[in-house]
Amino acid sequence: MSTSQSDPPPSRQLPGDLIDMALRLGLLAFLIYWSFVIVRPFLAMLMWGAILTVALYPTYAWLVDRLGGRRGLAATLITIVSLLVLIGPATWLGKNLIEALPKIAELSDLPLTWHFIGRLQANKTRDVAASFDWVHSVDRKRIAERLDEHRPRTRAPLRVLLQVRVDETATHGGVEAAELPALADAVRALPRLELRGLMCMPEPSGDEASQRVPFRRLRELLVDLNGRGHALDTLSMGMSDDLEAAIAEGATLVRVGTAIFGPRS
Numbered sequence: 001m002s003t004s005q006s007d008p009p010p011s012r013q014l015p016g017d018l019i020d021m022a023l024r025l026g027l028l029a030f031l032i033y034w035s036f037v038i039v040r041p042f043l044a045m046l047m048w049g050a051i052l053t054v055a056l057y058p059t060y061a062w063l064v065d066r067l068g069g070r071r072g073l074a075a076t077l078i079t080i081v082s083l084l085v086l087i088g089p090a091t092w093l094g095k096n097l098i099e100a101l102p103k104i105a106e107l108s109d110l111p112l113t114w115h116f117i118g119r120l121q122a123n124k125t126r127d128v129a130a131s132f133d134w135v136h137s138v139d140r141k142r143i144a145e146r147l148d149e150h151r152p153r154t155r156a157p158l159r160v161l162l163q164v165r166v167d168e169t170a171t172h173g174g175v176e177a178a179e180l181p182a183l184a185d186a187v188r189a190l191p192r193l194e195l196r197g198l199m200c201m202p203e204p205s206g207d208e209a210s211q212r213v214p215f216r217r218l219r220e221l222l223v224d225l226n227g228r229g230h231a232l233d234t235l236s237m238g239m240s241d242d243l244e245a246a247i248a249e250g251a252t253l254v255r256v257g258t259a260i261f262g263p264r265s
Contacts, residue, residue, distance in 0.1 A: 105131070114131065114134070116132040116136065117255060119172070120137050120138070125143060125146035125150055129146075129192075133159060134160070134161070135158060135159070135161070137161070138161065139174050139183075147190075147192075148190035148193050151192035160187060160193050162184060163175065164198050167203055167214050172201040188230065196233060197235055198221060198225075199236035202215075208242075215237050215250075233252070235251050237249075237253075
């Protein structure tokens with residue numbers, strides 16, 4: 001006589017990937033707590049650097065692909081991203097200047113290079129000149145003179161880029177191309193500034209051919225200035241949506257934010 005057995009009740013075990021994620025988050029919380037309670041800040045930064053190296057490797061591989069195999073540039077961008085994650089939100093670079101300055105001061109003993117990117121107001125030039133190594137957005141002689149005046153004599157000359165308006169619809173400021181040579185000559189004469197190149201922020205465009213037009217224009221303006229006796233070597237152009245076009249036209253610095261951190265909320 002055969003007996004029938006009912007099926008065992010369905011397992012209530014959690015999926016393995018969920019358990020793994022919970023364990024990882026628990027370990028991460030443990031590291032966060034003890035790194036800031038017991039471990040010295042510098043050692044904590046080293047530990048977090050190792051964690052971020054693993055966490056950001058897929059982003060590094062994506063950047064290498066986007067940058068046409070330029071691993072050095074990708075590594076530089078990842079280093080910047082890692083520091084920003086350790087220090088705080090990336091938005092401080094453009095707008096939250098006052099909140100960022102104490103964080104810059106806290107890391108003054110580390111060999112870091114600070115770039116100011118964003119519209120520069122005259123009443124902020126003292127803070128910028130004292131705290132940053134590069135300024136990407138000089139577009140007026142008055143701003144340059146104030147940066148020169150406030151640059152501490154104990155520090156190396158402030159490296160600056162001239163922001164140029166490369167299309168008629170640009171809303172981000174910039175010197176007109178016709179006025180660029182005069183501004184470049186004025187900045188070169190200031191002893192506490194070192195003119196290194198040009199920067200632009202063109203209006204967004206959907207296709208690469210259109211994106212390349214303003215970047216090509218900026219490169220041509222740099223070549224023209226060098227023909228007038230300057231020795232410029234830096235083109236700061238290209239962001240998350242158009243970095244390929246900028247690199248194709250000779251960018252030496254690209255400003256990637258949204259592609260890594262996501263859109264601003």
